[in-house]
Amino acid sequence: MTAAASDAALEAVDLTRRYQLDGVAVEALRGVSLRIGRGEFVAIIGPSGSGKSTLMHLLGCLDRPTSGRLRVNGVEMSQLSDTQLAELRNKTIGFVFQSFHLLARTTALENVALPLVYRGVGKAERRTRARAALEAVGLGHRMEHRPSQMSGGEQQRVAIARALVGEPKVLLADEPTGNLDTRNGAEVMAILDRLNSDSGVAVVLVTHEPEVAGHARRQIHVRDGLIELDTADRTGTGETEQRDGGGAG
Amino acid sequence: MALEALRVNRMRSVLTMFGVVIGVLAVVILVAVGTGAKDAVEKEISGLGTNIILVVPGRLTVGAAPTQSKLNLADVAYVRRVVGDPAKVTVSLQSGETVRVGGTEAFVTVVGTDQNLTNIFDRPLDKGRHLSGTDVDTRRRVAVLGSEVADKLFGDLDPIGRQLTISGARFRVVGVYAKIGQTFGVSRDQEVHIPVTTAQRLLGIARVNGIAVGASGPDEIGPLQSRVVAALTDRYPGEKFSAVTQTQLLGTIGSVLGMLTGVLAAIAGISLLVGGVGVSNIMLVSVRERTREIGLRKALGARQRDVLTQFLIEAVLLTTIGGVIGILLGVGGALAIQALTPVPASVTWWSVALAFGVSAAVGVFFGVAPARRAGRLDPVIALRAE
Numbered sequence: 001m002t003a004a005a006s007d008a009a010l011e012a013v014d015l016t017r018r019y020q021l022d023g024v025a026v027e028a029l030r031g032v033s034l035r036i037g038r039g040e041f042v043a044i045i046g047p048s049g050s051g052k053s054t055l056m057h058l059l060g061c062l063d064r065p066t067s068g069r070l071r072v073n074g075v076e077m078s079q080l081s082d083t084q085l086a087e088l089r090n091k092t093i094g095f096v097f098q099s100f101h102l103l104a105r106t107t108a109l110e111n112v113a114l115p116l117v118y119r120g121v122g123k124a125e126r127r128t129r130a131r132a133a134l135e136a137v138g139l140g141h142r143m144e145h146r147p148s149q150m151s152g153g154e155q156q157r158v159a160i161a162r163a164l165v166g167e168p169k170v171l172l173a174d175e176p177t178g179n180l181d182t183r184n185g186a187e188v189m190a191i192l193d194r195l196n197s198d199s200g201v202a203v204v205l206v207t208h209e210p211e212v213a214g215h216a217r218r219q220i221h222v223r224d225g226l227i228e229l230d231t232a233d234r235t236g237t238g239e240t241e242q243r244d245g246g247g248a249g
Numbered sequence: 250m251a252l253e254a255l256r257v258n259r260m261r262s263v264l265t266m267f268g269v270v271i272g273v274l275a276v277v278i279l280v281a282v283g284t285g286a287k288d289a290v291e292k293e294i295s296g297l298g299t300n301i302i303l304v305v306p307g308r309l310t311v312g313a314a315p316t317q318s319k320l321n322l323a324d325v326a327y328v329r330r331v332v333g334d335p336a337k338v339t340v341s342l343q344s345g346e347t348v349r350v351g352g353t354e355a356f357v358t359v360v361g362t363d364q365n366l367t368n369i370f371d372r373p374l375d376k377g378r379h380l381s382g383t384d385v386d387t388r389r390r391v392a393v394l395g396s397e398v399a400d401k402l403f404g405d406l407d408p409i410g411r412q413l414t415i416s417g418a419r420f421r422v423v424g425v426y427a428k429i430g431q432t433f434g435v436s437r438d439q440e441v442h443i444p445v446t447t448a449q450r451l452l453g454i455a456r457v458n459g460i461a462v463g464a465s466g467p468d469e470i471g472p473l474q475s476r477v478v479a480a481l482t483d484r485y486p487g488e489k490f491s492a493v494t495q496t497q498l499l500g501t502i503g504s505v506l507g508m509l510t511g512v513l514a515a516i517a518g519i520s521l522l523v524g525g526v527g528v529s530n531i532m533l534v535s536v537r538e539r540t541r542e543i544g545l546r547k548a549l550g551a552r553q554r555d556v557l558t559q560f561l562i563e564a565v566l567l568t569t570i571g572g573v574i575g576i577l578l579g580v581g582g583a584l585a586i587q588a589l590t591p592v593p594a595s596v597t598w599w600s601v602a603l604a605f606g607v608s609a610a611v612g613v614f615f616g617v618a619p620a621r622r623a624g625r626l627d628p629v630i631a632l633r634a635e
Contacts, residue, residue: 062548062628083552090550097632101545105253118550162549 008071009170009202010036010059015068016225017054028054030225031068038169039200041193043207043216051225053174056206060093060172061085073169090118094163094201098175100155102147102162108134109143112162119166133161137191153184160191164201171195174206189215254535254563255570262567265531269571269611270578272521273604277579279517280600282586283510285593290502293431294495300464301369302474304328304481304492319488320457322445324481328460331480332473337463339365342448342456348441350402350413357398358440359415361448361457369463375399377409377424384423385444393424397438415441418451462492470494514600518607524571525611532564532619536626543623544631557624564616565609572608576601 017029028051036042046052057063058070061077070077073092080088089095094115102111113130121129134143137157147155156176163171173192177185193215196203207213221229255262306319322340329335342361347354364382366372372379375396384391392413399408399422408422420443429437449455462477464470474492481490536543543556580601583594 057629060548062632083554086547086550086552086555089548095548097545101541101548101632103542103545114546115549118546118552118555166550 007038008035009038009040009073010034010204011071012059013069015055015058015065015070017051017058017063018066027225029058029065032222032225032227033068034220034227034230036170036202036204039196039202040218041196041203041205041216042218042220043205043213044220044222045207045210045213046222046228047208050222052206052208052222054225055222056172056174056204059170059204060095061089086118090115091166092169094166094168094171096156096159096163096171096173096176098178100147100152100159100179102155102158104147107144107146108139108150108158108161111147111158112165114162115166129165130161133165134158136164136195137161151184152180153187156180156184156188157191160188160195164195164199167199168201170202170204172204172206175208176205177207177209177212185212252566254539255566258535261531265527265567266571266574268524268527269521269568269608270524270575272517272524272611273572273575273608274579274582275517275520276514276604276607277576277596277600278582278586278594279513280510280603281579281583281594281596282592283506283513284597284600285583285587285595287503287506287510288595289593290506291499294499294502299495300467300470302462302464302470302477302492302494303498304460304462304477304490305458307489307491319485320460321455322449322457324484325457325460327484328462328477328480331477332462334465336365336368337465339363339369339461339463340445340457341459341461342445342452342454343458344448344452346416346441348398348402348413348415350411353402355398355401355439357395358435359448359451360440360442361445361452362442363445366442369461372429373427375425375427376407377422379424380442380444385446388446388450389444390418390420390447391423391443392420393426393442394422395426395436395438395440396428397436398441399425415443416451470496521607521611525568525615528564528567528612529615529618531567532560532616533622535563536560536619536623539623540626540631540634543626544628544634547626547628548632553624556626557620560620560623561613561616564620565612568608568612568615569605572605575608576604579604 012035013033015029015032016027019026019028030051032051032055044052044055054063058065059072061072064078072088075088077085077088103114109127109130112133113126116126116129131140131143134140137160139154139157139161142150142154142158147158150158156179160176171192176188176192180188189212192203192205195201203216205212205216213219219229219231220227304320325338325340329338332338340361340363344359346357346359348357348359362380363385364380367379374393377393380391380393383389392415394402394408402408402413403411408425411422413420413422426438426440426442431437443451445457449457462473464473474494478490478492482488546556546559580596583596586592586594
C-alpha cells in the first residue's frame, strides 16, 4: 500500500462498467477516475441515466467494474473475494438509500444493530452501540419503534444511524432526501453535515438536486458515464471550500 | 430472526407446515401400526412356551409348498430316544373336522397329540384334566376342548363328562382349556385335542404332522436342534427335515412384518416428500418477495453464506415445527388407535426420532435451492427490486 493510497478513502482509476441488456451492451460508465480523501464531503450530481448510481454501486463495492481499478480505504477491491467484499462493505462503508430500506416489523434499535450482526458482535454490545448511534441522530426516544410508526424523516435518520453504527470510513448516501419533504430533508442534511465535521467520515452524496449537492464542499458532475466537472480540479486539492452548488447550471 | 419471518406470513407458514405435518403423522402412525402388529405376533409366538423346537418334514421356508409328511409314531419314539428325555417330546396331527353335540355343530381343528404337550407348550386348563399317557396308549375317545368350542357346543353347561361326536365317532369331554387367543390369526381356542393314536385311527392314517421338542434351556436349543435333524436324516437318507426354533420363527415373521412396516413407512415418506416440495416452493416465493431485504443485508455486509444460512434455518424451522406437530398428532393418533380399535399400535422412539430427523432433513434438502438462490442474488439488482 502506497502512502498516496493510504490517505484516500476512495480512489478510482479509469473505471468502466458495461451491462448486457437484452443482448445489447450498455456502457454505464466509460472511464471514471476520482479520488476522495478521508473526511471529505462530496456530491455526485447528474441526471438520471448519467451513470451516477452505477458509480455509487461500484464505490460501495456492491458491484465490480468491467475494467479499471478501485481502492477502498487503501485496499484494491478487484483482488478481494465476494466474502472479503462483504466484510469490506460491513466495516468500511455505510449506506443510506433513498427509500430507507429498513426492515419492517423490526424495531429501530434492531435495524441499527443489523450490520453488527454480520460482524459477529455480541448482542449486549450491539444494543449498546445501536443505542448510541440512535442518540447521535436524535432518536433516543424512538428505539423500540418500528418503521411504520415513524415519519419518513425519522426513518431516514434510523438508516443513517445504521450506516454509522459500524464506524465506517465512507458513507454513501443515494438521494437521501429524495423521499422527504423540505423540512425533513433539511434535517437529514444537517445531520450528515454534522457527522462529516464531527466524526470525520467521508460522505459521498448522490443526488440530482443542486440544493442538496450544495451541502457538499465538492461537486462531481457525471454525464453519459463520464465525469463532466469536478470542482476539486479548480483548486487542485481534494479539500476545496468552494460552495457554489450551481455547477450544473 | 427466522422465526420472525415465519410469524409474519403466519397463514402461509401454517399451510406449508401442514404438508410436513401430514407426512410425519403418516410415518409415525403407519410405523406404529406396523410395529404393533409385529409386537403382537412376537408375543403370540413367545406365548406358545419357551425353548421349543418344531420338527417338520421338508424344507421350511416362507412360501414353500407344504411337504407330505413321512413321519410316524415310530419316528416319534426314535426322536424320544435321540433326545433322551421322552417327556420333552410331543407330537401333533391336525385335521379340520366337524364336531357335533345334539343339533349344534362346529367346524374345528382336531389336534391329535399326547400327554407331553403340556411339558413343552403353555396350555393352561380351565376345567377337568389334560390328556394322559393311558389315554394315548389305549386309544381312548376322550377330548380336551378349546374354550370357544366349549362355549359354542355346551353354552352354560359344564362340558366335563359330556359326549360329542367328531366325524361321527363319540368322544367324552375330559377337560377344557383356558382361553389363549390367536396365533398367526388362527384362534387356538377353536381346537379340540384328542390322543394322537385315536386321531390316527379316526382319520385312517399312520403319519403325524410334526414333532415338538422342548429344550431344557436356551443354550441347549442349538445342539438339540442339529442332533434331532441329523438323527432323522440318518433314518431317512435323502429326505429333508427342518427343525425351527421360536427364535427362528420370530426372525422370519419379524423380517416379513419389518418389510411390511418398511413399505408402509415408504408410502408415508412419499407424502413427506410432497410436503417438502411445498416447503421448497414457498421458500422460493419468500426469497422473491424479500429480494430487497436480501439486497440490503448484503449491502450491510452479509456474506453469501449468511443469507444462505438465514433462509436455510427458516426452511428447517418450518419443517421441524411441522415435524414436531406431526409427531404429537401421530403419537396421539397411535394411542387412540390402540385404545379404540383392535389394531395394535406401538409408538417406538426410533420412528419418532426418524420422523423428526427426516423432517429436518427435508427442510435442508428442499431449503437449499431457494437459500442458494437468495445467497447468490446480486445486491445491486436486489436493492432495485420492487
